[in-house]
Amino acid sequence: MRAVEKREPLVPAWLRSSRMIALYSVVAGLGAWQLAYMGLARTIYFEAYAIHHFLSSPLQVIETFGELYRSGELFKHSYFSLLEFAYGFVLSVVVGIPVGFLMATQKKINYYLDPWVSCIYATPRVALAPIIIVWFGLGILPNALIVFLGAVFPILLNTYTGIKSVRQNLIEVVKAFGGSALQVFFKVMIPDATPAIIAGLRLAVGRAVIGVVVAEWFGAEAGLGYMVYFYSQLFQPGPVFVGIVVLVVFGILSFMALDKAQGWISPWYAYQVRREVHGMEME
Amino acid sequence: METPASKLSVRNLRKGFRSQRSDGSIQVFEDISLEVHPSEFISLVGPSGCGKTTFLRILDGLIPHDDGEILLDGKTVVKPGPDKGFVFQDSSLLPWRTVMDNVILGLELQGIDKREARRKATQYISLVGLAGFENHYPHELSGGMQQRVNLARALIVDPQVLLMDEPFASLDAQTREIMQAELLKMWNQTKKTVVFVTHQIEEAIYLSDRVVVFSARPATIREVVTVGIPRPRSLSVKRTREFLDLADRVWKIIQHEVLKSMGREREEGIR
Numbered sequence: 001m002r003a004v005e006k007r008e009p010l011v012p013a014w015l016r017s018s019r020m021i022a023l024y025s026v027v028a029g030l031g032a033w034q035l036a037y038m039g040l041a042r043t044i045y046f047e048a049y050a051i052h053h054f055l056s057s058p059l060q061v062i063e064t065f066g067e068l069y070r071s072g073e074l075f076k077h078s079y080f081s082l083l084e085f086a087y088g089f090v091l092s093v094v095v096g097i098p099v100g101f102l103m104a105t106q107k108k109i110n111y112y113l114d115p116w117v118s119c120i121y122a123t124p125r126v127a128l129a130p131i132i133i134v135w136f137g138l139g140i141l142p143n144a145l146i147v148f149l150g151a152v153f154p155i156l157l158n159t160y161t162g163i164k165s166v167r168q169n170l171i172e173v174v175k176a177f178g179g180s181a182l183q184v185f186f187k188v189m190i191p192d193a194t195p196a197i198i199a200g201l202r203l204a205v206g207r208a209v210i211g212v213v214v215a216e217w218f219g220a221e222a223g224l225g226y227m228v229y230f231y232s233q234l235f236q237p238g239p240v241f242v243g244i245v246v247l248v249v250f251g252i253l254s255f256m257a258l259d260k261a262q263g264w265i266s267p268w269y270a271y272q273v274r275r276e277v278h279g280m281e282m283e
Numbered sequence: 284m285e286t287p288a289s290k291l292s293v294r295n296l297r298k299g300f301r302s303q304r305s306d307g308s309i310q311v312f313e314d315i316s317l318e319v320h321p322s323e324f325i326s327l328v329g330p331s332g333c334g335k336t337t338f339l340r341i342l343d344g345l346i347p348h349d350d351g352e353i354l355l356d357g358k359t360v361v362k363p364g365p366d367k368g369f370v371f372q373d374s375s376l377l378p379w380r381t382v383m384d385n386v387i388l389g390l391e392l393q394g395i396d397k398r399e400a401r402r403k404a405t406q407y408i409s410l411v412g413l414a415g416f417e418n419h420y421p422h423e424l425s426g427g428m429q430q431r432v433n434l435a436r437a438l439i440v441d442p443q444v445l446l447m448d449e450p451f452a453s454l455d456a457q458t459r460e461i462m463q464a465e466l467l468k469m470w471n472q473t474k475k476t477v478v479f480v481t482h483q484i485e486e487a488i489y490l491s492d493r494v495v496v497f498s499a500r501p502a503t504i505r506e507v508v509t510v511g512i513p514r515p516r517s518l519s520v521k522r523t524r525e526f527l528d529l530a531d532r533v534w535k536i537i538q539h540e541v542l543k544s545m546g547r548e549r550e551e552g553i554r
C-alpha cells in the first residue's frame with residue numbers, strides 16, 4: 001500500500017463541467033471562423049472575388065445585429081415570425097393532441113382518418129406552400145397554416161403512439177380500485193402518454209421553425225425567413241447570418257422550455273429517459 | 284340462502300374465454316364453489332394457466348363471469364370497489380407517483396379529502412415499514428419495498444376482502460420469507476379476509492388456514508387442504524414434520540394436474 005498524495009486539481013471542477021466545455025467549444029469555433037476571415041481578408045482573392053458579398057465574420061455579424069436592432073428592423077421581422085410560429089404551433093397542439101387521442105381510442109375514427117394523415121404527412125410541405133399562398137395571399141395566417149402543416153403531424157402521431165402504449169396493467173389498477181373511465185383517462189392515460197407527447201412537441205418545434213422560414217420564402221412582406229432571403233438577394237451576408245442566428249437561438253430556447261415543462265410535469269421521467277439512453281448502469 | 288358464517292361465497296362459477304382461434308372458446312372454470320369465512324386466510328394453488336388470476340379478477344368484479352354467483356357479505360359482486368383490495372403481481376405502482384400518492388390512490392378515486400387521505404396513508408405506510416419513504420418514487424425502491432407499497436395501497440381502502448395475486452413472486456428467497464412473516468403480522472392486526480394466489484406450495488401452507496388446489500383447465504376445485512398448524516407461526520414451522528407432510532400432499536395433487544395439463548397441451552398443439 002502506497003499513500004497517494006492528495007493534490008488540488010489544477011483546474012477547479014466548475015470550469016470542467018459539461019456546460020463550460022460546451023462554451024469553450026463554441027468560443028473556439030467562432031474564434032477560428034473570425035481568424036480565418038481575417039486571414040482571408042489580407043489576401044488578394046478577397047477583393048478579386050468580392051468575398052464580403054458572400055461571407056461575414058462573427059464580429060461583423062454582431063455589428064450588423066446591433067444595427068438591425070437599433071433600426072427596429074430586427075424587431076419587426078422577429079415579431080412577424082414569432083406570430084406565425086405561435087399561431088401555427090398552438091393550432092397544431094389544439095388539433096394534434098385531441099385527434100391523435102381519438103384515433104388511438106376509437107377504431108372507426110382511425111379507419112377514416114388514417115389514410116388522410118398518411119397522405120398529408122408524406123406530402124412535402126415545400127410543395128404545398130406555394131399553393132397555400134396562392135389561396136390565402138400574403139400574411140401571417142397563410143404562413144401560420146404552413147407552420148401548422150409541418151408541426152401537427154409529429155404531435156398527432158406521438159400522441160397516438162403514446163396513448164396506444166399506455167400500460168394496461170396500470171389501467172387495471174385504477175379500475176380495480178373502482179376508478180371510472182374518466183379517472184382512468186386523467187390518472188393513467190394522460191400521465192403515461194405525456195413523455196411521448198412532449199417528445200412529439202420537441203419534433204414539432206423544429207419543424208415549425210422550418211415552416212416559418214419556408215413560408216416566408218414563398219411569400220411574405222416581413223419575417224426572419226423573409227429577411228434572410230431578401231438580404232441574400234442583395235449579397236449582404238451580415239443580415240443573413242443575423243437572421244439564422246436568431247432562428248437558432250429561438251429553437252434552442254423552445255427546446256429548453258419544453259425540457260423544463262417535462263421536468264415539471266413528470267420528474268420521474270428524467271430517470272426513465274436516462275435508463276433508456278444509457279442502459280441500466282445509472283444510479 | 285346466505286350462510287352468515289361466510290364472508291365470501293362463490294357458487295357454481297363458470298367462465299370461458301372466446302378464443303382467437305376458430306374453434307370457439309376455452310373453458311376456464313367448469314363449476315367452482317367456495318365459501319370463505321370472515322378473517323380467514325385462504326390460498327389458491329394450481330397448475331400454471333389454470334385460471335387463478337382469472338378467478339381473482341372475477342372476485343374483484345374486474346371481468347364478468349358466465350354463470351354462477353359471487354357474494355361478498357351476502358351481496359352480489361358486480362364491479363370493483365373499495366370493499367375489495369387487490370394486490371397485483373409486480374410493477375403495478377404508478378411510476379409518476381410517489382409512495383404517498385400511490386398509497387392514497389384508492390381514497391382519491393373515492394373522492395376522499397386529500398389531507399385526510401394523506402394522514403391515513405402515513406399510518407399505513409408505517410404499518411408496512413416504509414415510514415420515511417413517503418416522497419420516494421417507485422423506481423427508487425427495491426422490489427420488496429415496492430410490494431409493501433402495493434400492500435399498503437390495498438389495505439388503506441379498508442377492504443372487506445384482500446385479493447392477492449402472487450404478490451411475492453418476483454422477490455428473492457430471503458426477501459420473500461421476510462414479506463411472508465410481515466404479511467402474517469399485518470393480517471393478525473387487521474383481521475382481513477384474504478384470498479392469496481401463489482405458485483409456491485410452502486408459501487401457501489405457511490400463510491393459510493386452508494389451501495385450495497385447483498385442477499388443470501377447465502379448473503375445478505381438486506381439493507381443499509386444511510392447515511391445522513397453530514398460530515402465530517414462526518418461520519421454523521416450515522421444517523416441522525407436519526408442515527412437510529402437508530406440502531408433500533399438496534405437491535402430489537398438483538403434480539398430477541400438471542402432468543394432465545401438459546398432456547392436453549401437447550394434444551392441443553398437434554391439432
Ligand SMILES: Nc1ncnc2c1ncn2[C@@H]1O[C@H](COP(=O)(O)OP(=O)(O)OP(=O)(O)O)[C@@H](O)[C@H]1O
Pocket residue numbers: 300301302311330331332333334335336337338500
Ligand atoms: N382476456 C383473456 N382472453 C382470453 N383468454 C384468457 C384471457 N385471460 C386469461 N385467459 C386464458 O385463461 C386461462 C387462465 O389464465 P390465468 O391468467 O387466469 O391463469 P393463471 O392460473 O393465473 O396462470 P399463472 O399461474 O401462469 O399465472 C389461460 O389459458 C389464459 O390463456
Ligand SMILES: [Mg+2]
Pocket residue numbers: 335336337
Ligand atoms: Mg396468474
